[in-house]
Amino acid sequence: DTAVSQTPKYLVTQMGNDKSIKCEQNLGHDTMYWYKQDSKKFLKIMFSYNNKELIINETVPNRFSPKSPDKAHLNLHINSLELGDSAVYFCASSAGSGNTGELFFGEGSRLTVL
Amino acid sequence: SQKIEQNSEALNIQEGKTATLTCNYTNYSPAYLQWYRQDPGRGPVFLLLIRENEKEKRKERLKVTFDTTLKQSLFHITASQPADSATYLCALETGANNLFFGTGTRLTVIP
Numbered sequence: 001d002t003a004v005s006q007t008p009k010y011l012v013t014q015m016g017n018d019k020s021i022k023c024e025q026n027l028g029h030d031t032m033y034w035y036k037q038d039s040k041k042f043l044k045i046m047f048s049y050n051n052k053e054l055i056i057n058e059t060v061p062n063r064f065s066p067k068s069p070d071k072a073h074l075n076l077h078i079n080s081l082e083l084g085d086s087a088v089y090f091c092a093s094s095a096g097s098g099n100t101g102e103l104f105f106g107e108g109s110r111l112t113v114l
Numbered sequence: 115s116q117k118i119e120q121n122s123e124a125l126n127i128q129e130g131k132t133a134t135l136t137c138n139y140t141n142y143s144p145a146y147l148q149w150y151r152q153d154p155g156r157g158p159v160f161l162l163l164i165r166e167n168e169k170e171k172r173k174e175r176l177k178v179t180f181d182t183t184l185k186q187s188l189f190h191i192t193a194s195q196p197a198d199s200a201t202y203l204c205a206l207e208t209g210a211n212n213l214f215f216g217t218g219t220r221l222t223v224i225p
Contacts, residue, residue, distance in 0.1 A: 004157075035215075041201065043158070043215040056212050090157050102148070103213060105157030 003027050006091045006106035013081060014114055020077045021109045023091030031055070032074040033092040033103065034066060043090070049074055081113045117141070118216035120204060126222045127194055135189040135219045137204035143182040144206035149189050152201045152218065161202075162189075194223045 006023040013019055025032060033056075034046040048056040052068040063079045078085060091106040121136035137147070146165045150158035164171045164180045164187065171178045177190040191198050201218040208214045 040217065042217050043203065045212060045214070048212065056209075092157075102160040102163060103150075103158070105159070107157050108155070 002106075004091055004093055004104050004106040006089075006109050008109060009107065010110050010112075012112045012114065015081055015083060017081050018077070018079045019081060019111070020075055021089055021091075021111075022073070022075045023106060024073050025091075025093040025104070026072065027093055027095070027104060028072075029093035029095050029104070030071060031094045032068065032071070033094075034074065034076050035090040035092060035105075037088045037090060037108070039087070047074075047076075078111075081111075083113050086111055086113045118204060118206065118214065120202075120216040120219045122219055123217070124220045124222070126224060129194060129196060129223050129225050131194055133191040133194050133198070133221055133223070135202050135204075135221065137187040137189065137216055139185050139206060143185060144208070146207060147178075147180055147187050148205045148213070149176075149178055149187075150203045150205060150215075152203060158203055158215075191221075194221075196223045196225050199223050 004025045031050045033048045035043050036046055037043045046060045047066045049068045051071050065077045068074045088108045088110045090108050092103040094101050094103050117140045119138045127133050148163045149161045151161055152158040162178045164178045175192045179188045199222050201220045203215050203218045205213045205215045
């Protein structure tokens with residue numbers, strides 16, 4: 001029973017397209033995150049949501065739009081994809097709010113923009 | 115802004131030895147610091163959390179220290195095994211719901 005699951009695992013697309021990555025957690029956590037890991041393996045936070053509300057929005061282009069229909073889901077939609085968007089995107093969740101605590105990560109979604 | 119440096123990008127050690135990984139940070143000291151393990155093609159997995167008022171934390175063959183004066187955490191794996199080969203990431207909180215990660219150290223344990 002996967003705790004944090006994200007789909008798709010691999011995504012190959014052309015520049016200019018729009019794509020979405022879905023994430024679901026079955027841990028009952030209040031907070032969910034999107035992280036981006038680039039080719040140098042640097043893991044950088046993009047967004048965090050607590051109980052469906054946006055808490056953190058780092059300096060991410062507004063082509064990236066997270067959506068949280070309920071506290072178990074946090075999807076990432078990307079418009080007008082660019083070559084520099086190629087990376088592995090990780091969804092994560094944690095219990096509670098205000099105190100990050102331990103993060104539970106999904107397996108990642110590798111996005112390749114051609 | 116906060117910056118994290120992990121001692122080296124890659125570390126090779128002989129099986130059975132103790133691996134020591136370093137995490138140095140700048141600016142303010144966080145309330146706690148975490149260590150994660152990441153295998154190729156997988157998501158990071160939580161290992162240990164140490165709070166600012168704790169000097170040392172242990173879990174099986176793992177030990178973490180936290181020195182807020184030096185702004186440094188050390189991560190030790192004793193009696194290392196080839197299965198310990200992975201990338202190890204340190205992370206510290208820079209605000210509510212914001213965990214900032216270092217670039218990681220890729221550990222290879224040679225049989």
